[in-house]
Amino acid sequence: MSSIHGIINLNKPQGMTSFRVVARVRKLSGERKVGHSGTLDPETTGVLPILLGRATRLARFLVESPKVYRARIEFGRATTTYDASGTTTGRGDPSSLTLEQIESAINSFCGPIEQIPPMYSAIKHRGRPLYHLARAGIEVPRQPRMVTIYRLDLLDWQSPILSIEVECSKGTYIRSLAHDLGQLLGCGAHLEGLVRLQTGIFHIDKSISLTELEDVFEHGYWETFVHPLDSVLSHLAAIVVDAAGEDAVVHGRPLALADGQDAAHGEQRRAYSSDGRFLALLRFNSQNGSWRPEKVFV
Template sequence: MDGILNIDKPWGKTSFSIVSLVRRLSGEKRVGHAGTLDPAATGVLPVCLGQGTRVIQFLLEAPKAYRAQIEFGVATDTYDATGTVTSRGDPSSISREKLLSALDSFRGLIEQTPPMYSAVKHGGKPLYQLARSGIKVERKSRLRWVYSLELTGWQSPVATIEVECGKGTYIRSLADDLGQLLGCGASLK
């Protein structure tokens, strides 16, 4: 079987578990995905089968689009609602105008540090394994492209954003960075 399936990945499932399911159901050995979605993320996960796996490298380079809700005033260790709260702040001073101004800082080529809870490797181990063991390591920031970043909703303390970005951009890190810039902390809802 050859081709590309656009799977609507449900909340709580890993990209790898979706690939395993497609492999089992299709009987095809060559199955891979074109970009990891966090377990707490929902949305389209391109899964390639057979000869379709030859285009994965091109799909990985293509821009990605995300819609996310950011809750200001709550920071977590995972940068999303699945994590342990690490700090709370007062988001009452954030106006729509202040938020729009802050978003300007995250368009174009940005520096971004991957979260501890990510698949990025450190010493051959995924960071999330180290984090689960209580080990926090220094992570190198990376340059990432954010082509478009729009505020599509604001009901304090929750903002809805739409992002078009290059590969390797962490929307969770973007939420955390916004919270730091605005001085109250933030995480994905």
């Protein structure tokens, strides 16, 4: 099988780490360079874009894109991990919670907020992942991080379970959101279930399961499910270069273009050949009016 360069919109199964999923796709595809665009906890399911070949160089565009989740939060029990797998740290009675109280509480988390990440996370403290310290029974202070909740919709409330849909910025921990809601409402809470519905342009409705992916690789029609490299760059304007411009791009030389001189300093654009091939990601230097190839994909 020849090298594969593109992105697979994979629906991660429950019970697998993101690392194991990547290892499985690497074995199925035969492609050495395989990565993903943002870790999902083992028990979380949903959209996990898998990057193959040169697409691994575009990971940051997906990591930085907004995410959408559907979450189930159970009130009445707080845990060490902020999810159902953790040891109980506190209990409360959620039976008196009203829909109005819950709506008011979730609305208070909309917009830019400071969020303290859980101890059971991959964030590093003095070079060690926090979850290593947590497993050793060590808790350390964590600095709050600014995240943004763009949208928080209440889907259902059947005490003690709250179902919500959240659209948020990168770095948002839905486990922390569940824990903080429980603290605010005074009865404790933890994340009972989580599905990632969307990452950037990739939606769960158009994803493929790992079982289905195994089948398409076995039967040789995997190309249908590999999205092109430039699909995650559609928010950037495009520039078409002639043969001389293509040669400059391929060899990493800056080029001056009549098209694009109105760009802002540091602006990025997609570069295509005259026959429509995606060549590179360019960045504009307003000081000398040139476009520098930042990432070349040919």
